Amino acid sequence: MYLIVFTPKYRRKQIYNQLRADIQQNIRDLCKWKGVEIIERHMMPDHIHLLLSIPPKMSISSFMGYLKGKSSLMIFDRHANLKYKYGNRHFWARGYYVDTVGRNKKQIQEYIKKQLEEDQLADQMSLKEYTDPFTGSKNTKA
Template sequence: MDNKSISHTRWKCQYHIVFIPQYRKKVLYGKVREDVREILNTLCKYKNVEIIAGAVCVDHVHLSVAIPPKLSVSDFMGYLKGKSTLMLYDRHPELQSKWDKAAFWARGYYVETIGNITDEAVQKYIKEQAEESRKEDSRSTAL
């Protein structure tokens, strides 16, 4: 994936996210699995989040996504899990618990950043940029 842009910003913010149904119940199969996949795709499109890769397993979901920098990961996950629960309950009311109607997904999630650049490469780049800036500064004061 190439860098994306919004307004005056170039960005490449990729994340690997894993989340599970409440109590890690094995309910994501058959029609429910298809619906979860479709719902997640729709909700991501609404927020301009690109799904790079994803897998809906029987007891958890893996997503590799590119989230625009104007949207925090926690805000996105709150939106994704909240709206997908409502949409899933519309299609599958039998999944609703008598005791806890609002919680299809467990409270937490796992997230990690994805990149094809190492810490050393970032540090080298910053050092090179600082040196280049110093050189330009010394050239401008020499005039």
Template sequence: MGTYKQQSHVVWQCNYHIVLCPKYRFRVLTGLVKDLVEHDIKMLCQWKDCEVEELSVQPDHIHLLVSIPPKVSISELMGLLKGKLAIKLFKSYPQLKQKPYWGNHFWSRGYFVNTIGLNEDMIRRYVLHQEEEDKKEETNGKHFTLFD
């Protein structure tokens, strides 16, 4: 996950940790349901040019580490994943529509997302000390001017 990716007009590294849960955290992501969810998450991410770095399907939630290109928003990807997976799960396993389960709602309403990137402390130090570094370069003559 530490490498930058490149497209025609952008160099990027957009990595995210995403957690999503079935409604009421019912423990249904096991066996064949788990296999279907794992396969389809990878397939749908690939379809959107996203790269699944890590995927862990637990009985009551999913952890996903994914690299998402800048042209795809998090909400767009999550809408696609939750929507397509719910439709396929209900078609493949109609018993999930019956009580005590959900009707037509498989996933909980929201999700958790966190960016994964450079160390926050390192960025803070860089921002705080960048002005000092620029001044050092100016005094050492390592700067470019329009008129020399």
């Protein structure tokens, strides 16, 4: 089993949120076609976590080339306006992170599952102070 993390080339949150469902479906389809089992997955606004079971006959680099290449073609085919806006049909950034998973499989599964909660908590945090810490009055500049 392998933990894989990769990112879109254009980290624009509004584009990524619009394509989120399509990206998830593309990854599911491509993994199913190659016989790769998705154990856990989570999509963050700027990267994707996948815990995959890849067959031993397949190399990780060839699978990642296939996954990133085919999924970007599928995205640009379904959303034709993106290829004119960003060109070259390069949706994913170069590179990816891979780590083998052994005895710590359960911890990694929990980490990926909890990414959604941590992401929501991070979105709720604010640097604005709604009350002035010195006077206690309502801060009108926030």
